[in-house]
Amino acid sequence: MSEQNSKRKQAVALRYDPTREPAPKVMAKGKGYVAEEIIARAKEHAIPLQEDASLVELLSQLEIHQAIPNELYEVVAEVFSYIYQVDQHRSTHGE
Numbered sequence: 001m002s003e004q005n006s007k008r009k010q011a012v013a014l015r016y017d018p019t020r021e022p023a024p025k026v027m028a029k030g031k032g033y034v035a036e037e038i039i040a041r042a043k044e045h046a047i048p049l050q051e052d053a054s055l056v057e058l059l060s061q062l063e064i065h066q067a068i069p070n071e072l073y074e075v076v077a078e079v080f081s082y083i084y085q086v087d088q089h090r091s092t093h094g095e
Contacts, residue, residue, distance in 0.1 A: 011035035012059040013042065014068070016080060023067040024076055029060050048086040050079050 008031045016024035028038050042049055055075055062068065068076050 008032045009035040009039075010053075010056045010060055011038040012056050013038050014059070014076065014079070021067065023073070024080070025065055025067050026059060026062045027064065029062075029064065031060075046090075048083045050082055052079070055079070 010031050011029065011034075012026060013028040014024045015021075015027045030038055039049065041047075052075075055072075058072060059068070
């Protein structure tokens, strides 16, 4: 088994509603089958995905419904910026 196959897939789902929350929160996290389900549901709902193993590792240490710590604001802001750009592209190109 290769090293890549021996590593279990991880996923973390974030939510951010600036009208209700001061910072993004971890809404779901998991490894293996749970990670695959998080990814599958995101795809079903056309939620953009971004792969960043080191960020997932850090975020997976947080509890469900826990806001991200100040130290991660900048990198998470980059993720949300990417998602915003994808959403804008979809809306202007009818995808």
